[in-house]
Amino acid sequence: MAVSSETVALLLGAEGNPFARRLRGATRAVRSIGRRPLGAFGLVTIAFVVLMALLGGALAPQNPLSTASFDFAHRMQGPSGAHWLGTDESGRDLLSQFLLGARVSLIVGLAAGIASAVIGSVVGICAGYFGGWVDRALTFLDDWFLVIPFVPFAVLMAALLQDDARRIPGGRTGIIVLVLAITGWAGTTRIVRAQVLSLREREFVERARSQGASHFWIMRRHILPNVMPIVWANSVLIVALSVLGEAGLSYFGLGDPDSFSWGTVLYNGFQAGAINQGAWWYVLPPGAAITLFVLAFFAVGQVIEDAAGPRARAR
């Protein structure tokens, strides 16, 4: 990370600017992750994918959806000077599809990850803080979502929602985000609840109550900030799992046929019989990209957990 936190603060102006302060804190956090080799690998890979997502549209040699891209004379051809990553069954450039795919994979992963983290934290905090029957009901729900088998449930749900694609923001991509969010929050809830159970007995919570604070105030001001480190560590993993889940659902043909994600490219390759024909250039790049991207998130998650978890201090 070449940019120092001081430079960032300077660029943003005054020392007292709360936004600048916040950004400085964030820069510091990112830099401390980058200091560990594992974290550096993760951050560089993620940064690379983010860049691809941002610039993919501009960098892609052709738009795979335009009719001009179809070139049936050059179907299923290996990498060449004209097509660095070869062509698909319709003669379209695979590099373009690969570059465009980063955006969908990243957006779906982030959206589903954030949604899971938000649902998971809210449910976990409510269950742990209120206890009693609220806890029992929410924990029951949580257990239920933890044990349902992901693949059949997600496939079934995505399939059933296909007809409503037009009414859901984001169309079929939106459906995938929804399905991943609904199946992804339960793990976060479990961890957050466990943490809140011990937090709510801490004396500063009683002090806040003796100050006349409401339950909502205590949850927002004291419980949430104290569980944020584990929420962060966990969300990073959920983003990774969502990227994987998106690829999986797309591979089952549940993705948006009009947009390209790494998962849909894999699906198309499978449909076109790329594996039988030995067309490695069709499936290898998106497959490797997904693997690396997911590994990068796991690496960052591991570093955050090491820094925030009590196990690290014990060592």
Add this chain to the structure above:
Amino acid sequence: MSDPVLRVDDLHVGYSIGGADVEIVSGVSFELQRGEALGLAGESGCGKTTTALAILQLLDPFLRRLSGTIDLTTENGVVHIHRRTERGMRDLRWAEISLVFQGALNALDPVQRISRQIGDAIRLHDPEADRAAVRERVRELLERVGISPERARQYPHEFSGGMRQRVMIALALACDPEVIIADEPTTALDVMTQAQVLALLEELRRDLGLALLLITHDLAVIAETCERVAVMYAGRIVETGPTATVFAVPQHPYTQRLLGAFPQVGTERALPPAIPGSPPDPADPPSGCRFHPRCHLAREACSHGEMALRPVGDDHESACLFAPLQQTAVGGGVR
């Protein structure tokens, strides 16, 4: 001069188990005068903290106030705390009565700057307060308790134990309360720091006209700060009076024993005599005087009837049947 700001009358606190009530606090009454420091003394488990929490309605869910009244005199007249709902208590807490907790490290949120924690106390009771005013007030409060306002943006772990307790006190002052309840405010501190914190409390009380209810097991702390003392044993007040009088001529055998339990510096190295026996089981308290099974003066009469506090001197009351007592040395002393 009787101007009670807080009056607790016949307070009973306990829990029910199998249809039977177990009382932790049984029939505590006291008055806290405006600007006065009252020490509530007693050993662990005698109901001191429970009494304090009952006053703020902050009891653990399984405990409840069984009977008794708690009246607080505010600028807007007398408030009957025992009739307030949880929501109604919120306006009262901190604005009228605030707490200084025992362990300041645990009572401060580790992930919030102290400026924000103190500011929150202000904002909770004055949601319209603008940022600059809150910041100014926080600086003022920190200065008041002897912390440099430059440290406002630090986190609790950056302060030493004594400094943290000062932060707690600044926090307690945030809303200009009438009454401060300090629950073992100095227990976790070393003796030097303890003295500084007590001196600060004393100074604030004089300057701001606060009423202080100091809860502690440490009689030396009460001797230093409080004008009056109430000694609790097994959920009851057994003796109350001006600190100097109670410590000089204790009129209850328990108080005598408690005062005798202090080792004296400079005398031969021996532990002072302990009080024989152990505190009674609250589920099955002894009849009559609750101290009689452990008392060196106990007679047959001690195990019957109710032992009410009765006057034994000027503003001095004792619940012992035989008061006034002959002053015999039972051990060391707190002088």
